[in-house]
Amino acid sequence: MDTTPRLRADARRNRERLLAAAAELITERGPDVPMEEIAQHAGVGVGTLYRRFPDRHTLVRDVAAEMFRRGIAIAESEEEAASGWEGLVRLVHYCGEPELGALSAALRPWLAEHRDRDPELSGLTKTWLARFEAAVRLAQDEGAMRTDVTGADLLRFISLVTCRMPELPAAANHEASARYLGIVIDGLRRRPLSEARP
Amino acid sequence: MDTTPRLRADARRNRERLLAAAAELITERGPDVPMEEIAQHAGVGVGTLYRRFPDRHTLVRDVAAEMFRRGIAIAESEEEAASGWEGLVRLVHYCGEPELGALSAALRPWLAEHRDRDPELSGLTKTWLARFEAAVRLAQDEGAMRTDVTGADLLRFISLVTCRMPELPAAANHEASARYLGIVIDGLRRRPLSEARP
């Protein structure tokens, strides 16, 4: 079953480093960041990068898959910890973490273009979306959240809000994401007064 | 005083077309969109583009300047029409227009890098920011808006929210911007209950 023919220890370590470097650089500069820079950032040569990931598509796909797995795991554990409005708030705040929010923002256009051609990717996308929509629905059923926003929609919204601003240092971006998400959450809450809108 | 030696009629028309084409393409694809495509989209040859704008910097700068002028004009006229919370809401909604919001979002990183080296640009930036901050201050002084957001900050926030999603058609982007801005505005409003936050 395991098609992987067992990598040598150093090879496995390099693979991890490459994935981490790719995730970081893609977050900051988008999925088109030069392969050579990814290799450099991981502390290996380009040859090693190409040996492990035959082309950019494979690399980006693996980065995206890893991201989805993290997101899904968080959504599942949060689901147990708290549900309804409180659960959604916590989940949204997790999306402020750079490894989720900023990365998924950077990958959004790439994913939209490629996910349909990749079964693994489209599966993970669907699972993640389903988890997120479940959380939204719980909050809405509780009557705590406005109902003119769907899960997919909120996910896009979050991905805009957590998008990196390349002219600012990473720390400032993180801080800003967190603050902006707080405002968004306040805007999502259904207030007793005047729910109706035009 | 007028340094422009009076362009021929067709030349002037082409200049306008080029500016419009550049604004549109920059909005959709960023300030690095190929010069040739801009020319094509304007219905002229590359030669004409280079004759009117000797380099990309000049072109982008003029697009940005025009954008600021529009924004400033709107802010001024809104200032007369309504002030305080209502005025801010209207101004923010204007930022949902693609010619302002999506374009300024696409230009943000470029501007951050270049405005300091261009007196005209940094002047316009300052004026626009000042207008916007004035509107924010009025709303805050009224007690209608949360005070943990500055004008510059809100401007960055808006530019994230109105950012184009290239995988969606232009109309969907516009609709989304408007809706998201509505949520943001709700989040900005100071509610009577529980203003304090951790």
Next chain:
DNA sequence: AACAAGCGGAAGAACATCTTCCGGTTGTCG
């Protein structure tokens, strides 16, 4: 110790975009 697996990075292919230039066209003005 022996060998298969892995590594680095130079080099040249492949590609994208910039920028110039000139033969031909078109507004403008006397």
Next chain:
DNA sequence: CGACAACCGGAAGATGTTCTTCCGCTTGTT
């Protein structure tokens, strides 16, 4: 209307960037 200066289009060469391969050397593994 006619002449001329201004303007136009777009092919082509220059430039720069990124991809991808390949091979001599190194390092885990048994």
